[in-house]
Amino acid sequence: MSNAADSTAGGVQSVDRAITILDVLARLGEVGVTELAAELDVHKSTAFRLVNTLEGRGLVEQTGERGKYRLGVGLLRLAGATTARLDVVQEARPICKSLAASTGETVNIAVLSESSALYLDQVAGSSTLQPHNWVGQHIPLHATSNGKVLLSGLAVERLDEVLHRLPAYTALTITKRSALRRELDVVREQGYAVAVDELEVGLTAVAAPIHNAHGDVIASLSVSGPTFRLGQDKLSEVIPELRQAAEEISHRLGWGHR
Amino acid sequence: MSNAADSTAGGVQSVDRAITILDVLARLGEVGVTELAAELDVHKSTAFRLVNTLEGRGLVEQTGERGKYRLGVGLLRLAGATTARLDVVQEARPICKSLAASTGETVNIAVLSESSALYLDQVAGSSTLQPHNWVGQHIPLHATSNGKVLLSGLAVERLDEVLHRLPAYTALTITKRSALRRELDVVREQGYAVAVDELEVGLTAVAAPIHNAHGDVIASLSVSGPTFRLGQDKLSEVIPELRQAAEEISHRLGWGHR
DNA sequence: GACTGTGTTGCCGAAGGCGCAACGTCTGCC
DNA sequence: GGCAGACGTTGCGCCTTCGGCAACACAGTC
Numbered sequence: 001m002s003n004a005a006d007s008t009a010g011g012v013q014s015v016d017r018a019i020t021i022l023d024v025l026a027r028l029g030e031v032g033v034t035e036l037a038a039e040l041d042v043h044k045s046t047a048f049r050l051v052n053t054l055e056g057r058g059l060v061e062q063t064g065e066r067g068k069y070r071l072g073v074g075l076l077r078l079a080g081a082t083t084a085r086l087d088v089v090q091e092a093r094p095i096c097k098s099l100a101a102s103t104g105e106t107v108n109i110a111v112l113s114e115s116s117a118l119y120l121d122q123v124a125g126s127s128t129l130q131p132h133n134w135v136g137q138h139i140p141l142h143a144t145s146n147g148k149v150l151l152s153g154l155a156v157e158r159l160d161e162v163l164h165r166l167p168a169y170t171a172l173t174i175t176k177r178s179a180l181r182r183e184l185d186v187v188r189e190q191g192y193a194v195a196v197d198e199l200e201v202g203l204t205a206v207a208a209p210i211h212n213a214h215g216d217v218i219a220s221l222s223v224s225g226p227t228f229r230l231g232q233d234k235l236s237e238v239i240p241e242l243r244q245a246a247e248e249i250s251h252r253l254g255w256g257h258r
Numbered sequence: 259m260s261n262a263a264d265s266t267a268g269g270v271q272s273v274d275r276a277i278t279i280l281d282v283l284a285r286l287g288e289v290g291v292t293e294l295a296a297e298l299d300v301h302k303s304t305a306f307r308l309v310n311t312l313e314g315r316g317l318v319e320q321t322g323e324r325g326k327y328r329l330g331v332g333l334l335r336l337a338g339a340t341t342a343r344l345d346v347v348q349e350a351r352p353i354c355k356s357l358a359a360s361t362g363e364t365v366n367i368a369v370l371s372e373s374s375a376l377y378l379d380q381v382a383g384s385s386t387l388q389p390h391n392w393v394g395q396h397i398p399l400h401a402t403s404n405g406k407v408l409l410s411g412l413a414v415e416r417l418d419e420v421l422h423r424l425p426a427y428t429a430l431t432i433t434k435r436s437a438l439r440r441e442l443d444v445v446r447e448q449g450y451a452v453a454v455d456e457l458e459v460g461l462t463a464v465a466a467p468i469h470n471a472h473g474d475v476i477a478s479l480s481v482s483g484p485t486f487r488l489g490q491d492k493l494s495e496v497i498p499e500l501r502q503a504a505e506e507i508s509h510r511l512g513w514g515h516r
Numbered sequence: 517g518a519c520t521g522t523g524t525t526g527c528c529g530a531a532g533g534c535g536c537a538a539c540g541t542c543t544g545c546c
Numbered sequence: 547g548g549c550a551g552a553c554g555t556t557g558c559g560c561c562t563t564c565g566g567c568a569a570c571a572c573a574g575t576c
Contacts, residue, residue: 011307011308011310011311011314011533012272012276012307012308012311012532012533013531013532013533013564014270014272014273014532014533014563014564014565015272015273015276015308015311015312016311016314016315018270018273018276019311019312019315019317022336023336025339026335026336026339026340027339032522032523033522033523033524034521034522034523042565042566043565043566043567044522044523044524044566045524045525045565045566045567045568046564046565046566048523048524048525049269049270049564049565050269050270050273052269052524053269053270053273053274053277054273054277056269056274057274057277059277062523066522066523066524066571066572066573067523068523071336071339071340072340073340073344073509073510073511073512075333075336075337075340075512076337076340076341076471076511076512077284077471077512078280078281078284078329078333078337079333079334079336079337079338079471079512080337080471080472080512081283081284081285081329082284082329082330082331082333082334083334085287085288085328085329093472094413097413097474098413098415098416101416101419102419113331118331118334119334119338120331120334133338133341134338135334135337135338135341136331136332136333136334136335136336136337136338136339137335137338269564270563270564270565271533271562271563271564272532272533272534272563272564290553290554291553291554291555292552292553292554300534300535301534301535301536302535302553302554302555303534303535303536303537303555303556304533304534304535306554306555306556307533307534310555324541324542324553324554324555325554326554518575518576519574519575519576520573520574520575520576521572521573521574521575522571522572522573522574523570523571523572523573524569524570524571524572525568525569525570525571526567526568526569526570527566527567527568527569528565528566528567529564529565529566530561530563530564530565530566531563531564531565532561532562532563532564532565533561533562533563533564534559534560534561534562534563535558535559535560535561535562536557536558536559536560537556537557537558538555538556538557538558539554539555539556539557540553540554540555540556541552541553541554541555542551542552542553542554543550543551543552543553544549544550544551544552545548545549545550545551546547546548546549546550
């Protein structure tokens with residue numbers, strides 16, 4: 001995911017540029033026409049007409065009468081339609097909600113996508129302030145509980161295809177392949193993965209696998225929150241709930257019926 | 259300009275068509291190039307190049323090597339960036355102000371916080387006497403219109419986790435669980451909740467739910483004032499406005515599929 | 517007032533998008 | 547098995563339409 005300032009790969013130029021505008025807005029938040037034009041390396045008027053078209057369709061909205069531009073809610077509609085066809089998310093949502101309610105922490109669902117974990121859905125805990133919205137983000141596999149769970153479902157020989165480098169994000173990040181392999185054995189054995197301060201200091205997460213009818217690990221369910229709230233005692237209380245929730249989702253997807 | 263059959267007012271033609279493709283995919287799920295071309299009323303090759311560009315950017319993905327097309331996960335990333343900046347209070351504020359202006363009464367927004375309703379925002383009505391500033395206050399769920407709306411969005415089995423005792427504040431406070439449950443059914447059915455003299459004698463409030471993109475009840479919008487001003491006739495005038503305002507806010511948050 | 521910044525619009529040349537038609541492939545039907 | 551029709555895909559070349567230029571309207575700032 002390099003920045004998409006200019007990608008000659010696309011076919012239709014103006015569409016490609018329009019999508020780049022969406023990307024820029026996603027990255028920078030609120031951006032004016034002039035700045036957009038600079039990012040796209042096109043004339044102001046070009047950028048304006050593109051963003052104006054996007055606005056007419058609700059993918060972008062303008063702050064005030066002559067203000068800057070930002071992403072619009074039309075995208076939410078499209079994204080809703082995207083997840084609607086993913087039956088994992090559909091089946092899991094009510095269970096995620098009750099898990100988020102009973103633990104009070106944020107619940108996520110992630111799948112394997114290329115070489116990272118892609119977060120498909122998120123339900124905030126009871127805390128009114130939502131710490132971060134991971135949905136749509138690609139997150140490193142080796143530094144997250146979700147990633148470890150997803151990796152643990154892979155055949156050992158496929159690991160090398162998916163894992164490239166193992167950069168350290170904190171002092172606790174697992175950076176050695178051998179250590180990661182041992183960790184994955186533990187995950188497989190105990191049926192869940194934990195990550196404390198491995199991606200970000202102060203962030204703790206625990207995840208459990210979601211299986212399909214064939215028993216493959218197709219997704220990962222996680223509970224995450226600040227490390228100070230998710231201590232050992234709280235974790236030992238959360239983990240059984242998490243595992244049960246993950247099993248329930250797996251059941252709904254046909255696992256264990258055979 | 260060939261035709262204006264579609265909803266087309268945008269500027270850049272190909273971008274507009276590309277967005278129409280996204281809309282079609284959102285509506286129909288999986289669609290082939292030929293069908294897309296028919297929907298857009300363009301040639302197959304045109305539809306192909308557009309959808310191909312979208313695919314190159316991850317907004318659309320293809321099933322199999324030569325299969326149909328559907329919405330892609332790239333949209334989730336964009337939508338994630340959208341929700342990150344979406345704040346209920348901020349989105350609602352202009353609507354609240356106009357609602358307060360047209361009704362002349364106080365407008366509030368509340369969310370569920372642990373076992374009570376937490377008031378996030380308040381816009382005073384035109385009346386000079388402002389009864390109370392509720393912002394930041396935790397208010398009992400069973401004795402307020404906002405509380406009832408928030409409860410009505412909860413799964414039935416979660417009610418008991420949230421509701422503990424049901425103390426009486428006035429003679430009209432609902433104190434029986436069974437009665438409250440029936441009241442919540444009514445709220446769900448009619449789409450709004452009323453509370454007359456239930457928290458405080460002389461205080462009447464009516465509330466309607468605010469939904470997010472997934473359809474969950476994430477907040478509650480209310481109009482409240484002295485009972486002598488909010489009689490039956492005034493209420494029947496306020497309620498449609500209130501519901502419309504709540505729906506408008508929900509729309510801004512991405513609610514309203516299809 | 518001038519000056520600089522912003523977002524917005526008319527104009528016209530030409531880049532680029534689009535329709536055409538042909539291709540490769542797959543499925544189903546005789 | 548072969549044929550017919552469906553599909554998605556691609557090279558070609560006309561002409562639509564996009565986009566650069568420059569002027570405009572408006573808002574701050576000195």
